[in-house]
Amino acid sequence: MDDLPAPQSEVTRPAAGGAPAAVEIHDLNLVFDAADAPVRALSEVNLTVGKGDFVSLIGPSGCGKTTLLRVIADLEHATSGTVLVNGVTPEAARLARAYGYVFQAPALYAWRTVLRNITLPLEIMGLPRDERLQRARRVLELVNLTGFERKFPWQLSGGMQQRVSIARALSFDPALLLMDEPFGALDEIIRDHLNEQLLRLWQRTGKTVVFVTHSIPEAVFLSTRIVVMSPRPGRIIDVIDSRLPPDRTLDIRESAEFAEIAHRVRAGLRAGHSYDDG
Amino acid sequence: MTRRHDAVLIAAIVAAFALVSLGGEAFDAIGLASWFLMIVLVSMSILHPLAATYAAVVALAAAASGAVALALVLRSGAHGAIGLSLGAFATSCVMWRALERLSSLSRTGGWLVLAVPLFFGVWLIYLWELVTVGFAIPSVLLPPPSQIAGVLASSLGVLGEDFVQTFIRSMIPGYVIGCGAGFLVGVLVDRVPFLQRGLLPVGNLVSALPIVGIAPIMVMWFGFDWPSKAAVVVIMTFFPMLVNTIAGLAALGRIERDLMRTYAASYRQTLLSARLPAALPFIFNALKLNSTLALIGAIVAEFFGTPIVGMGFRISASVGRMDIPLVWATITVAAVAGSAAYGAVALVERSLTFWHPSFRKAS
Amino acid sequence: MMMDETIGTAPARSSRRRTRREGSVLPVLAVVLALIVIWYGGAVWLNAASVLDRYERAGRQGWSTSELLADTMSMERPVLPAPHQVLSELQRTVVDVPVTSRRSLVYHGWVTVSSALLGFVFGTLLGIVLAVGIVHIRTLERSLMPWIIASQTIPILAIAPMIIVVLGSLGFVGLVPKAIISAYLCFFPVTIGMVKGLSSPDPMHLDLVRTYNATTAQIFWKLRWPSSLAFLFASLKVAVALAMVGAIVGELPTGAQAGLGARLLSGSYYGQTVQIWAALIVAAVLAGLCVGAVGLAERVTLYRMGGRA
Numbered sequence: 001m002d003d004l005p006a007p008q009s010e011v012t013r014p015a016a017g018g019a020p021a022a023v024e025i026h027d028l029n030l031v032f033d034a035a036d037a038p039v040r041a042l043s044e045v046n047l048t049v050g051k052g053d054f055v056s057l058i059g060p061s062g063c064g065k066t067t068l069l070r071v072i073a074d075l076e077h078a079t080s081g082t083v084l085v086n087g088v089t090p091e092a093a094r095l096a097r098a099y100g101y102v103f104q105a106p107a108l109y110a111w112r113t114v115l116r117n118i119t120l121p122l123e124i125m126g127l128p129r130d131e132r133l134q135r136a137r138r139v140l141e142l143v144n145l146t147g148f149e150r151k152f153p154w155q156l157s158g159g160m161q162q163r164v165s166i167a168r169a170l171s172f173d174p175a176l177l178l179m180d181e182p183f184g185a186l187d188e189i190i191r192d193h194l195n196e197q198l199l200r201l202w203q204r205t206g207k208t209v210v211f212v213t214h215s216i217p218e219a220v221f222l223s224t225r226i227v228v229m230s231p232r233p234g235r236i237i238d239v240i241d242s243r244l245p246p247d248r249t250l251d252i253r254e255s256a257e258f259a260e261i262a263h264r265v266r267a268g269l270r271a272g273h274s275y276d277d278g
Numbered sequence: 279m280t281r282r283h284d285a286v287l288i289a290a291i292v293a294a295f296a297l298v299s300l301g302g303e304a305f306d307a308i309g310l311a312s313w314f315l316m317i318v319l320v321s322m323s324i325l326h327p328l329a330a331t332y333a334a335v336v337a338l339a340a341a342a343s344g345a346v347a348l349a350l351v352l353r354s355g356a357h358g359a360i361g362l363s364l365g366a367f368a369t370s371c372v373m374w375r376a377l378e379r380l381s382s383l384s385r386t387g388g389w390l391v392l393a394v395p396l397f398f399g400v401w402l403i404y405l406w407e408l409v410t411v412g413f414a415i416p417s418v419l420l421p422p423p424s425q426i427a428g429v430l431a432s433s434l435g436v437l438g439e440d441f442v443q444t445f446i447r448s449m450i451p452g453y454v455i456g457c458g459a460g461f462l463v464g465v466l467v468d469r470v471p472f473l474q475r476g477l478l479p480v481g482n483l484v485s486a487l488p489i490v491g492i493a494p495i496m497v498m499w500f501g502f503d504w505p506s507k508a509a510v511v512v513i514m515t516f517f518p519m520l521v522n523t524i525a526g527l528a529a530l531g532r533i534e535r536d537l538m539r540t541y542a543a544s545y546r547q548t549l550l551s552a553r554l555p556a557a558l559p560f561i562f563n564a565l566k567l568n569s570t571l572a573l574i575g576a577i578v579a580e581f582f583g584t585p586i587v588g589m590g591f592r593i594s595a596s597v598g599r600m601d602i603p604l605v606w607a608t609i610t611v612a613a614v615a616g617s618a619a620y621g622a623v624a625l626v627e628r629s630l631t632f633w634h635p636s637f638r639k640a641s
Numbered sequence: 642m643m644m645d646e647t648i649g650t651a652p653a654r655s656s657r658r659r660t661r662r663e664g665s666v667l668p669v670l671a672v673v674l675a676l677i678v679i680w681y682g683g684a685v686w687l688n689a690a691s692v693l694d695r696y697e698r699a700g701r702q703g704w705s706t707s708e709l710l711a712d713t714m715s716m717e718r719p720v721l722p723a724p725h726q727v728l729s730e731l732q733r734t735v736v737d738v739p740v741t742s743r744r745s746l747v748y749h750g751w752v753t754v755s756s757a758l759l760g761f762v763f764g765t766l767l768g769i770v771l772a773v774g775i776v777h778i779r780t781l782e783r784s785l786m787p788w789i790i791a792s793q794t795i796p797i798l799a800i801a802p803m804i805i806v807v808l809g810s811l812g813f814v815g816l817v818p819k820a821i822i823s824a825y826l827c828f829f830p831v832t833i834g835m836v837k838g839l840s841s842p843d844p845m846h847l848d849l850v851r852t853y854n855a856t857t858a859q860i861f862w863k864l865r866w867p868s869s870l871a872f873l874f875a876s877l878k879v880a881v882a883l884a885m886v887g888a889i890v891g892e893l894p895t896g897a898q899a900g901l902g903a904r905l906l907s908g909s910y911y912g913q914t915v916q917i918w919a920a921l922i923v924a925a926v927l928a929g930l931c932v933g934a935v936g937l938a939e940r941v942t943l944y945r946m947g948g949r950a
Contacts, residue, residue, distance in 0.1 A: 075536050094542050101540040107533045111555045120551065124543045152633060166593035374780070381783035391783070398784035419807055428754060476668030480676075484930075487925045488886040490798070491901075494909030494917055498720065499687070560663075574796040581802070581893050584910055597802040605803045609795065616794035 010265040016098035021084075022176050022208040023049040023072055030067060030234075039068045040233035045081070047227060047236065054202055054209045056219035056266065057227045060274040064234020065212045066180055067097055073101055080185050085176065097125060099176035100169030104179065104184055106161035108153040108168075114140070115149035118168045120233070125172060142201060159190040166198070170205070179207045181216070195221055203246060217253055220244075220261045228265055230272020238268035283375060287320050293364045294320075294344075301361040304351050312347035316340045320372055330383055337376035338397075344369035344427025345404055352411055362412040366405060373401050391515035421603040430607040436592070437611050444589040445615050447504040449576040457568055459512070460519025463559065468527050478524055485517040487575070493579040502585055510579040515568040522564035526557025559634050562627040569619045577612065677724055684723040688713035691720065708941055711734075717921020722915045728822075730919040743899070746923045752900040754927055756816045757888035767824065768831025768880075769873075775832070776839040776865070777857065788890035797825050798890045804916050805891055823884040831882070835877030838869025867946065874939035881931045889924060901927075 009274035030042040042064045049055050057065035070076040071083055074090035093099065100121075108117045118136040127135075140146050142161040153161055162182055169177060183191045199222055202209055213219050219226050220242065228238040242261050244252060252258055269275060294317050298305075305313060319340035323333060348365045377394060384390035404422050409415065410422035417425060430437070467473045493510050500506035530553050538548045580590025589608050596604040628637065692712045696704055714723035722730075725792060734746040771789070775782045801822045808818040842864050850860050893901030901924045908916035 075539060094540060097542060099535065099540070103533045103537065107531075107532055107537050109552065109555065110532070111631075121541045123551070124538075124541045124547050154633070154635075191321055377784050378780045381780045384783060394780075394783040395787035397783075399788060404786075418810065472668050473672070474668075475665040476670075476672035479665060479669050480672050483929055487882070487928050488889045488921075490886065490890060491905050491917075491921045491924055493904060495914065498911065498912075498914065570793050570796070573794075574798050577796050577799040577889055581890075581907070593799055594802050597806045600806070602803065602807065605800065609800050612799055613791075613795040616796060617791055620794050 006110050016265040021048050022051050022053070022086060023047070023210065024082075025068075025072075026082045028063070028068075028071065028083060029079045030071065030076065031079045042071070042078075043233035043235045045234075045236055047239075049208060049210060049225075051208055052206055053225055054211065054223045055225045055227060056211045056213055056223040057229060058213055058216065058219045059229035059234075059269065059272070060231060062231040062234070063229040063272070063274070064231070065229050067234065068229075069178050069180055069210060069212050071100065093176075097121075097172060098174055099178050100172070100174045102162075102165055102169045102177070102179040102182045104181045105156075106153065106165040108161055108164060110153055110211065112184070113150050113152060114145070114156070117153065117164060118119055118171050121168065121172050135171050135173075136167075139170045140164075142170065142204070143167045144197065159186050159194060161188065163194070163197075166201075170201075170207075175208060177207050179209065179211045181212050181214070184214075191215075196250055198222065199248075216262050216265050220247075220258055220265065221250070221253060226261070226265055228268035228272065230269070232273075235272075236270040238264070240264050240268070283378065286371050286375055287324050290368045290375075291317055291320055293368035297364040297368065300364070301358055304354065304358070304361065305347065306350060306354060309347045309350035309354075312343040312350070316344035316347065316369070316372065319343070319415055323375075325426065330379065334376060334379035334383055337372060338377050341369055341373040341376050341401075344372055346492060348408060352408065359413065364409070366408055370401075370405070373397075382423060412544055417562050418600055418602050425603050426606045427609065429603040430610060433604060433607060439587050440589045440592045440608065441611055441615065442578065443504060443585075443587045444507070444612075445573070446578050448507035448579070448586055448588070449511055449572045451510035452576065453515055453568060453572040455508070456512040456515030456572070457519045457565060460516045460564070461523050463516075463528065464520050464523025465549075468549075478521060481517045481521040481524075483490070485521060489514045490575060490578045493582040496579070497583050502583055504588075507576050507579040507584070507588075511572045511575045514571050514575040518563045518571070519561075520565050522560045523557065526560030527553050529560060530556040558627075558631050559636075562623065562631060565623050566620060566627070569623050573612065573616045573619065680724055684719065684721045685710060685713045687720040688716055692716065702749050710906035718912050719914055722918050726915050727918045727922060730915045731922060734919060735923070746901075746904070746919060749899060749904050749920070750923050750927050753777045753819075753885070753888045753892065753902065753924070754931070756819035756891070756900075757823050757881075757884040757931075759816060760820035760825075760887060761827050761884040763820060764827025764880060764884065765831050765877065768828040768876075769835055771828065771832045772835030772839055773861070777861075786836070789829065792940075793829050797822065798887070800886070801890045802893070819888045822891045823887035826883040826887040828879040830876040830879040831873070834879075835869055838872030839865045841872065842868045870942060870946070874935060874942070877935045877939075878932050881935055882928050885924065885928045885931065897937050 025045055025047040028042055028045040029040070032039040032041050032210075045064075045068060047068075057068060059065050067076060071078055072085060072090060074094040083090050086096075086098050088096075108114075109120070112120065115133070115136050118139060119132040122132040122135060133219055137146070137149070140149065143166055145160065145167065146161070148156065148164075153164070156164070162185075166179075166182065169179075183194050186194065195218055202222075211219075211222060221244075223242055226240040226242060227236055228240070229235065230237050240261060244257060244261075294313065294505065298310075302310070319336050323336050323340075327333065328336065344365075348362075348369060348481075351365070377398060380390065380394050380397065384394055390636065406420075407422050407424060410417075411424075415422075467477055477556055490510065492513060493506070496506040496509040500509050527549075534552055534556070535548075538552055543551075577588075577590040577593070578586045581594050584591045589612055592608045593605050596602070596608070689709065692709060695712075714717070715726065718721075719726070731746070734744060738745040771785070775786060798858070801844070804822055805818045808814075808821070839861075846864060847860070850864055855863070888900070889902035892900040893906055901920050904920040905917055908920060
């Protein structure tokens with residue numbers, strides 16, 4: 001991926017501290033106008049995501065983690081507060097195609113082959129045909145799906161479809177990856193396998209990843225930082241730095257270090273009343 | 279299960295014997311032999327059940343020999359309501375059993391799926407011939423298929439001209455213009471949600487109206503000849519196409535739309551690469567519906583006044599002369615043309631929307 | 642991923658209906674208003690030629706635009722009558738005339754609607770019976786369904802004249818032949834919709850009910866029938882509109898004296914454009930009312946079944 005230039009020039013501005021932060025969020029508030037009463041989806045959220053970080057947002061349903069991700073992606077608008085992605089507003093970042101988004105569902109187009117699904121963003125960005133095919137084949141290799149170029153999405157399993165979706169997000173080489181519970185619909189065995197693949201992918205490409213999940217082992221396994229959120233109103237309870245060895249495999253989940261971090265996450269969730277009824 | 283099937287066959291055998299005892303003299307040698315062949319085959323399948331494929335073949339053979347026997351009886355000129363009813367009942371029971379066998383075989387798919395409705399259709403036509411000839415139904419009321427076929431063959435020239443006038447000159451231009459306009463307006467309106475919300479209910483209402491009623495007005499505006507009929511077809515096909523285009527363009531899921539937003543795709547890019555392909559199932563639904571509406575519109579519009587050519591003219595003129603077999607011949611031509619048009623659209627649909635869940639056996 | 646519903650088959654999404662209706666009153670009014678304006682414009686444009694013709698033949702030298710406009714909108718036999726002309730004709734034949742008179746469009750409308758509704762009832766019953774048979778007897782499904790679908794490619798309206806004449810020669814006149822045509826048009830959407838509806842229950846539900854050792858009849862009344870109601874009403878709306886069309890077309894061939902189709906035909910014979918338009922409007926209103934009545938019945942039924950109205 002490194003020898004091909006990024007399709008759009010990345011707009012960056014160093015943050016105040018010197019090293020440029022990928023995402024900076026200050027005092028973010030988001031209020032939805034619902035039928036009966038306004039809902040405070042996000043309340044006074046402050047977060048900084050450094051370049052190359054793998055940050056997980058974890059919490060129960062309704063804690064605002066997906067909303068936060070969508071604000072970063074300019075798919076939702078904040079009521080108040082500032083959000084900077086690569087030093088510019090989310091909208092400018094979106095127009096500059098600064099991030100790749102992976103949804104909960106693969107969201108592949110049934111009428112396009114795997115290869116053409118991956119070249120979809122590249123077509124929209126106006127890349128020439130040869131470059132599109134070259135990039136697409138390269139990311140397919142990254143997700144270990146070489147040989148499936150001419151298949152249609154409905155001929156693939158759920159896990160493979162999701163891998164194609166990830167490949168598609170990588171095809172235009174954005175520095176930032178936003179992933180919204182990408183493995184939530186898959187069974188645990190496939191999920192473990194894909195977690196390992198995603199970890200290697202991240203290490204190999206050096207991207208910044210913001211990852212929404214509600215699986216504690218997944219968050220602890222993958223992340224450099226874990227952001228624990230809680231609902232009503234949606235807010236950050238705790239931010240945990242995790243320094244697990246980079247060459248880790250799935251076996252690390254049985255280690256004491258892992259258990260300690262997981263315990264801290266659970267404590268945060270309990271403090272945020274995530275385990276309460278109703 | 280087996281008992282019910284056997285009951286059907288036993289009823290057939292009883293009826294068969296009853297026929298022989300009542301009207302055995304009406305059978306000639308070959309006919310009697312065929313009839314007994316049927317009885318023998320049916321008894322065999324009750325007493326000695328066979329594997330599925332063989333059983334189906336045996337049942338079909340039995341029904342065929344019964345049918346041949348009855349046909350021969352009719353040809354020799356015999357009449358008799360009771361006898362004919364018994365005969366028709368017996369052979370129909372056997373045929374039903376054959377269809378049952380075939381349809382359980384056709385679960386595996388393939389050409390057998392077509393065989394069942396095909397045999398059913400052939401059987402219906404046979405019964406039609408049997409009843410109309412055997413009961414001497416006046417041809418003014420319901421002509422036998424053989425007579426219709428004869429009239430069809432002898433009037434090919436006239437019917438051909440009618441076909442050209444109605445199908446080629448009135449229906450096709452009207453269909454193309456109506457569907458095209460409906461599609462274009464649907465796409466244009468897509469950018470204006472206000473117009474969409476207004477047009478959708480109005481469009482739904484108008485497609486429910488008896489549009490054929492405007493045929494006399496179109497005759498007044500466009501004259502007697504085919505343009506007025508084409509105009510009726512345009513109006514009939516416009517609204518279903520418009521409504522389905524609007525619905526189809528709204529069909530793309532929310533996640534897919536967000537995806538296009540993350541690519542900062544322009545309106546045109548989103549429309550061409552995502553929303554139009556997703557709208558195709560709806561659009562083809564309208565195209566198929568319109569193919570039947572267009573033919574109906576073209577023919578019925580001709581009831582209101584037309585030069586002396588055209589399928590609608592042929593029908594109303596023949597009805598006036600009580601030449602009912604010619605009416606049926608025209609209807610046959612119209613039915614074949616309509617099915618061919620529908621089939622053509624369905625084939626195109628299959629090739630363009632092969633990816634849709636309704637076409638995939640897996641899901 | 643995407644809806645695989647298509648228009649005219651699956652039932653409406655009732656939960657979104659209220660918000661959509663609130664947002665659509667104004668746009669619908671705007672569209673209707675725009676259509677009326679276009680109608681007036683069209684009337685002027687299309688009638689202008691014959692008005693100018695008339696001026697020439699009368700030898701008039703000068704004419705003002707307002708005179709031209711006024712004349713185009715008040716012709717005796719216009720190419721396109723202006724809306725107010727149609728309204729006054731409607732007033733004349735609907736309001737000002739006793740309902741039982743032969744000049745009343747209400748009378749003619751009733752003749753048409755009564756045969757349409759009779760045919761609608763027959764066609765619906767036939768459709769439901771066929772659908773029940775098709776869903777429960779596999780042989781019937783395999784042999785009959787393709788022909789039912791093919792039957793729609795036969796332009797039944799085209800053989801309406803024949804049916805009328807043939808039945809007429811047998812002594813059936815008036816209501817019944819038209820009802821038969823309407824019934825033939827109706828049964829198809831009802832059959833297709835009910836087959837879809839009766840086979841719509843989730844396989845999980847069917848399995849559950851089998852663990853209760855339910856009979857086929859019980860499964861039908863407790864599971865299949867309730868699940869099919871939404872589909873039934875969607876088809877009924879299409880069917881009732883088709884029934885109206887069938888009744889009107891059934892009045893065309895024999896030069897029937899009563900009914901909206903007869904009015905359309907006589908208007909076209911005598912060049913009475915305004916009469917044609919008035920009859921069309923009444924037909925449209927009646928068709929709309931019938932569809933609305935079915936829609937009302939649908940909402941009441943679905944509400945009582947716990948659907949979000």
